[in-house]
Amino acid sequence: MRPFDYEVATDAPSAVAVVVGRADAAFLGGGTNLIDHMKLGIADPALLVDVTRLPTGEITDRPDGGLRIGATVRNSDLAADRRVRERYPVLSQALLAGASGQIRNMATTAGNLHQRTRCVYFQDVTTPCNKREPGSGCSALGGYTRYHAILGASEHCIATHPSDMAVGLAVLDASVIVAGVDGERSVPFEDLHRLPGDRPDLDTTLAHGELVTAVDLPAPGRPVRSAYRKVRDRASYAFALVSVAVVLSVDDATVTDVRIALGGVAHKPWRAHRAEAVLRGAPATVVSYERAADAELEPAAPQDGNGFKVPMTRATLVATLRDLTTEDR
């Protein structure tokens, strides 16, 4: 590991100023991804600015009935928060589907969002990888691709974003509060992460030194049904092959509102706008769900090793919607 300096941030503006001023500096949250990547030689910051002691460790009620989740709230505390369990159960479920008890105790809200989109070749410094070393090539193309993307990939990168939490947030119309040198701004959740295109080295749309300080959830609104369903190679402590988050309203056996996000299929948490468009106003039937899944997966472009993800995503999405609407049929 490259030697580095370490300092504890006492307030967000000065933390931002320090990191903005040094290209080789990085924020340190729970460290469960960054420290591992430093050990592997993937990340080599010369200065770590520890933001875990900033006053961002609380979950607070917002005037509109929503919640503000501080950036350094640990994943386990977020999942266990009574308000989250009662009002945003899909977020608790998504969090609890990810990692292990120990890691959830360490990982922070902002750190979870900033974990790298990655694959086995990104993690192996002996292989070319456009995300790790831009222009060096993609070892996954034509390689081992069981865990790779089927949607939104590019010829430069087919890695997937591994977060479960982020898939849950993607269906909650969350906003990400970001501190920068010019003050604070709010980023719609869907705009935080990016597709690889020709810059797979960039996972988010944030500039170097911009610091996530909170995630805002709007009020959940009228009672809606929701679910998070994850399919993986073993029952626990494994990344998703495919995951599905759904929030849904049904009136008179008709889908009146729906938001869907998919995990394990793309470089970012994948908001399934095509499926949502098919479902809005459609009868709450399996036929509708199959049409919605097919619409979403129409542009799917699997690799040799992950063609199974297309029918798996279809089946998981249809089953999740079906289970949420059993009583309507």
Place this chain on the structure above:
Amino acid sequence: MHADIEIEVDGEVRSTTVDTRTTLLDALRDRLGVTAPKKGCDHGQCGACTVLLHGRRVLSCLTLAVAHDGAVVTTAAGVAVGDALHPVQEAFVDHDGFQCGFCTPGQICSAIAMLEEAAAGHPSHVTDDLVAPVTLDDDEIRERMSGNLCRCGAYVNILAAVRSAAGT
């Protein structure tokens, strides 16, 4: 790129100087001689390095010692009271919850914290009702202990030990 840190380990305040690159695990083992937490994978996948940090289970291999100046750390070597084993340790002995023993200190720390999480009502991935009190059945225990691997495959007896300690 060195820092002086002071950590309370198993009830004793210890001071040392660490390279900033030193993980909490390496500081405990190599600087302070506390060898209860084990280095298995060193990448957060096996759980052998699990310790209690301010009472919460964490992976000491994925966190920097320099970030824990002033912290209170409890390892499996510090959970007994005098000669009286912790009830979770007792249960592992009673149910033969190990073979080689390498993963055991991590399993013990993880189980102790997991029982407190469940008692506090924290749900898990396999909990049907997110807001109901938690009943630690076998599925719950397996899910909540999934961050601790046992290469000997002593899971059946680990499960029995944790179930016994949980009183279910």
